[in-house]
Amino acid sequence: MEKETRTPPSYLTDDDEVDSRRDIVRKLGKYATYAAPFTVLAFSAKADTGSSTGPSARRARKH
């Protein structure tokens, strides 16, 4: 007889594949708001056309 494997309801195991948001909502309820972390740079410039030269612009291009 196969041993039934029960998935704890409070979190997903490593083997779970949750690819769609619909699956997340269904399985996780209140945890459905996960969005991958992101960080965007808002470069501060008075003219802000992306064409400035000088140290500030060089750093901006690096970032």
Place this chain on the structure above:
Amino acid sequence: MFPSRLAVLSPSQIWQFPVSECSVLARPDFPGLYILNRTATRAWRLLTAGKSFDAGVRDFVQHYGIPKARALGDLQRTWDHWEQTVLASSTEDVGTPVEVPVSNTRGGFVADYALEGKSVRIMVDDPGLELDIAPRVAPLLVESVAQPDITLSACFSETGYHVFVNSTWIGTEHEPNAARLLLLQEFVRSVRNSDWIAILHAAACGLKNRCILFPAASQSGKTTLSVALMRAGLDFYTDDSAPIERGAFTVSAMPFSLMVRQGSWPAVTDYFPGFRNLPVYSRYGQDVKFFSPPVRHRCETPDVASIVFSRWQPDAATSLTPLDSFEGLLRLKDSGFWIAHDRASIQSFLDWLQRLPIYELIYSDVVEAVVIAQRLLVE
């Protein structure tokens, strides 16, 4: 694993500002803001609390209920990105430019202007830049004066367009339209001896002592909307630079003509029939006209009632959608801004932004957009 640099990270190295449930980071040595969404903010807090990478992964799995592989991948990518940006060491000397240009404007365009009792001389040695500036300042043109109060000059060299105020170098721009923006901002700042905490790349229209800021990308319908608002009786404050006064957070009105592209001519002519007789200029391959807004008795430094990100869209149903501060910041990033780069100024600006109503306005009928703007001004 989180690298050992975490052990030496101190609050003094990175400025941190909470914004609703998200956050903004800034480096003292770099003129920009890093905007973090909610999950990145949580990751940053784990980082600065000294948590190990494994502990961070466990936290994300437990808090968000995501697979461990997902948490591990997302956090590793986030950390790698921060290593190259927010936490990157800076080897460049950013205190002074490599070479400070010297004002050597010779001949070319020279004319005098008057604003609020002060005389301003503009000297430009590049024909292209002259054509970008002269029509905008034409409403302020006066007879030549013996000794102007303020001199603004711009000269062109192989490194770009260099802008000066009374022989003090202000900045260098690679493009003439950017140099024009900088020069006209300095025009107003010098006359009013202003202390600006920020400049938003936005139009502004309003009534009495309140205005709405319309940050928007070029050719988004902003000028046509501004003209429609003027026709409806609103005051026009600025077309593309909205300086924000430190402390009061009022807008400093820019008294220059606005450029109207050919696509907007019919709409403007409907509102101001005299527009059809204005001369045509050629700018960057397009036919344009310069329109001087009607002068009314108005407040020169209006309060900001709200920020509206507007977009004309053919056949769209008019809609006004509230945005939170985080979304507002992302939109401002796209439209462009400058903030005085010190911790107190950034904190003050973000505090002000979080108090303001922020909206997205989508419309195809400009009359409906005007009605919405009028309603926002009286709320």
